[in-house]
Amino acid sequence: MPQPDTSPMGMIAPEASAGAPRASWSRKGKVRATQVGIVAVFLVSWEVAGRLAWIDPFFFPLPTAIVERLAEWFSTSEIWGDIGITLLETVLSFAIGIVAGTALGIWLGLSAFAADVLQPFVKVFNAIPRILLGPIFVLWFGLGLASKVALGVTIVLFIAFFNTLQGVREVNPVVLANARLLKASRLALLRHVYLPSAASWIVSSLRVSVGMAVMGAVVAEYLGSSAGLGHIIAQAEGVMDATGVFAGLVLLSTFVVTLDRLVDSLESRLLVWRPMPAGEPDA
Amino acid sequence: MDGPSVLSVTLSGVAVRFGRFTAVSWVDLHVRSGELLAVVGPTGCGKSTLLNIITGLQRPAAGTVAIFGKPLTGLNDDSGYMLQQDALLPWKTALDNVGLGLIFQGMPVAQARERALPWLRKVGLEGFESRYPHQLSGGQRKRVAMAQTLIMGPKIVLMDEPFSALDVHTRRLMHRILLDLWQEERRSLIFITHDLEEAITLADRVVVMSAGPGSRIIGEVPIPLPRPRNVSALATTDEFLHLYREVWGLLGAEVEKSYAAARH
Missing domain, CATH: 1.10.3720.10 (MetI-like)
Structure with missing residues (x-):
């Protein structure tokens, strides 16, 4: 944030414990990791479903094919x-x-x-x-x-x-x-x-x-x-x-x-x- | 230079009406050059209307207005007006807000900033140049507004309850800053307030207006307290209390009247 000293977040920060910044970091990391996980699961199951012919790759092209293209x-x-x-x-x-x-x-x-x-x-x-x-x-x-x-x-x-x-x-x-x-x-x-x-x-x-x-x-x-x-x-x-x-x-x-x-x-x-x-x- | 006897503002038999409503029925007011005049009165007695008359924003229904002896036609070029509410531009820094009037006059921004810088120092806000209004406290915003008005060098300064929204301690600080600045280059200052203590602390003379509608001036009390005044110690002195009682003797009955009117 550009002005931490005046934002409401900044007002609260001094009262929070010293461990707060690390806690928020790890929270940020968790969010990011979960997001990556969702995308990975989605893409992998799409790829697998396509290769096992559960879905028709003609209408749902494989992610690898899209990347290739x-x-x-x-x-x-x-x-x-x-x-x-x-x-x-x-x-x-x-x-x-x-x-x-x-x-x-x-x-x-x-x-x-x-x-x-x-x-x-x-x-x-x-x-x-x-x-x-x-x-x-x-x-x-x-x-x-x-x-x-x-x-x-x-x-x-x-x-x-x-x-x-x-x-x-x-x-x-x-x-x-x-x-x-x-x-x-x-x-x-x-x-x-x-x-x-x-x-x-x-x-x-x-x-x-x-x-x-x-x-x-x-x-x-x-x-x-x-x-x-x-x-x-x-x-x-x-x-x-x-x-x-x-x-x-x-x-x-x-x-x-x-x-x-x-x-x-x-x-x-x-x-x-x-x-x-x-x-x-x-x- | 103007002698002490020169009148900066002369209102003679001024009346103000809004349609059939008479806000001010009869006002004779003479303000000397360099005088600090406080106007007190119950709520809704037309104090602000008086300032609008002096700036030329409002025409009187009767009577005459003269500024330094010349009848006022159109807007008053000699006056600066500090409003009651926050009126700084939120998208300009403290420094640019102080120099705003200069920029409006066509001065280049760099030059306006150069002129504004010492004014920011005068109101005790050195180091706050690049703060935006939302990053300043209420009192700090008032100080910027004060500098914004005074930098234009108005010969007549008009202030409409400028500090009414502040807490007592911040208000005292404002009084000190204002008196210091006024002492430096004595301009006429007309200060509207409903706070008697504030009026006596600041003014050379307190004018009391009657309850509206159709209000008028019902008396005035000269404030002979020596200057420079010690704002924080003043309120407990005997002279101060004596003056307070004297002004309240005029004002108290009017306040009762306006309460009674509000109840009906």
Whole structure:
């Protein structure tokens, strides 16, 4: 934890016995060992069940086969191109969605008139299942990058928008009054009061946004493209290659977990000013 | 420089109404330049309204407001206002919160921090520069807020029950810090409180307001206690107790009235 001296955990620590840190270490170790055990048992029984033909390896490819397939993919540099494309699509839809959603959220948060006028439209657009826009975007923007980014943006934008709106509306009125008494201009209020307040909401929604951006990119790739992780999975599925589909899923999960880690470290950096919520599990 | 006779704030026949509700019916108030004035009164007597009048946030329904002899139109550029509640920006460090007004004026951040640093020292928070408000105690946050108000060099400082949420000991510490800072560069300070002891400890003069609605000033007591004052020893001296009785003689009846009004 970055600030052990102020977190509730830190307050308790001095009262705890000297053996506490070691106890928590061994607990951590136990948790990790149990997790590894579960995965090992699961994979081994899957492998064994497949080899004994209790389950059909055609539909449930052996874990070793999946690993082999992944090794095969990574033996050429082609796979990095696919990962790179998906990453680019994710980052672009993420960035555009966040910026547009934040701008929209601030506008509607500060202008009651705009909010009253636009609120129903926002609700209607948000009610559309975004995945279904995928085929339309492929028609409109073609098989390239644009259709993937467009789909991702429509998802991320709303998450950022709702969180920004909330952040702007939840600005503490006393803090706002004080900033006004210190003669803050409208621009200064936006920069030093509204935006940071909204930022805390946006940042806490980053993880969801990143996951959604990946989903938008991959689904759009799946619907029609010539590269990317979604394309790999779609291709494998097209030739009834379950091993390829599973290998693609493993690759995709690893991709998302890696991004998640990045967001985690970004979040703790951006929100240092915030008190640690009580009882937060040790990640 | 301003002589002792210069008036920083002049309220003449000021009345404040909110719709048909009369909050303040008639106030004549003269604050001398460099004077520390305490305003006491029962809850809901319109003390805070007076400060809003002086900052220009609220227009009086009748009467005139003059700041250093000039009628007040729009916002008062000579005043600094310290609010009762916590109002620091939670996402800025103590140092950046102190320099906030300077940044709002357009000063570069680095320069604002340089100016803010000695102020943090003045309120006894050296070494706390990079703490965020949630990492400070209530009293420490008040000190940051005090520095935040005073760094702007307002000629008239307005404080609205700034220490009411603190415990007695922390409050005494705040009084000491405030008096030290005020002694350094005497500005006009109008201090609103419902705590008589606080009022007498700090002020040159205590003004007593009547119970609302339609409150007015019902009397004032000059506090001739010598300065610099020893905040912790003061409250037990005979002069202090004498002054306390005198102010309470004015205030007590009003407090009873506001209790009675609250019961009906």
